Amino acid sequence: MLKMGYKQSQSNHILFFSHSSSGGVTTLIVYVDDIIVTRNDDAEKRLLSQCLSQEFEMKTVRRLKYFLGIKVAYFKNSIFLSQQKYVIDLLQETGKTTCKPVNSPIDPNLKLTAVEEDIVLCWIVDQRSTSGYCTFLGGNLITWRSKKQNVISRSSAEAEFRIDCHFIKEKIDSGQICTIYVPTIDQIADIFTKGLCGNIFYHLVSKLGMDNIHSPA
Numbered sequence: 001m002l003k004m005g006y007k008q009s010q011s012n013h014i015l016f017f018s019h020s021s022s023g024g025v026t027t028l029i030v031y032v033d034d035i036i037v038t039r040n041d042d043a044e045k046r047l048l049s050q051c052l053s054q055e056f057e058m059k060t061v062r063r064l065k066y067f068l069g070i071k072v073a074y075f076k077n078s079i080f081l082s083q084q085k086y087v088i089d090l091l092q093e094t095g096k097t098t099c100k101p102v103n104s105p106i107d108p109n110l111k112l113t114a115v116e117e118d119i120v121l122c123w124i125v126d127q128r129s130t131s132g133y134c135t136f137l138g139g140n141l142i143t144w145r146s147k148k149q150n151v152i153s154r155s156s157a158e159a160e161f162r163i164d165c166h167f168i169k170e171k172i173d174s175g176q177i178c179t180i181y182v183p184t185i186d187q188i189a190d191i192f193t194k195g196l197c198g199n200i201f202y203h204l205v206s207k208l209g210m211d212n213i214h215s216p217a
Helices: 042-055 084-093 117-125 156-161 165-174 198-207
Strands: 015-019 025-031 034-039 070-074 079-082 130-137 140-148
Touching: 025 042, 034 042, 070 084
Parallel strands: none
Antiparallel strands: 015 025, 025 034, 070 079, 130 140
16 A cells, blocks of 8 residues: 555554545555445546555455444435444343343442442552543544543542643644533533433433434434
8 A cells, every 4th residue: 555655544554545636535444354445536446446456356345334343324414333233242142132221331329338348449549530532523423532540630620630731731822722611411521431320321422423223213
């Protein structure tokens, strides 16, 4: 790919991209023997197909349907990515298909007791705060992460201040980043860092652009 003039992403080494002189963009993801290509340049598409066919024995599938446990469903003006099959297969492999679902991953009312000696010990040893973030591009969720802080913070405010505060301040001062007020109910990062009651959890899930296309309308 590099010989063809493609550049390799520094954050994800299986991603390659190319910009044509006409302004078109072609991106290519390679995973073992599977390749996904997206583009808005038909000439580059034909050239890429010819070059790859000379190097590899290839079978071209027009529409992506399934990739790395992700199923792709197509609608009139959008596509929907789902890992339902992957999750079901995982539950079957682990014998958990009969388990009952819960409203949220972590019970917001969970309390540690003296009986839970092992858990209490872990709680005493590790009091580091957990921070989380998610990134949207064009209204679509593209990255998300939660991370336990390396040091113990004396308050939640201090924990939040530790998150690249100088970098963010520099971008705000330069006008590259604009901060706006976000009510507590709409703090999307909370879904990555704490236990939430069911209605708040699903409210934030919807803001992530996640939906159940199999649920009744």
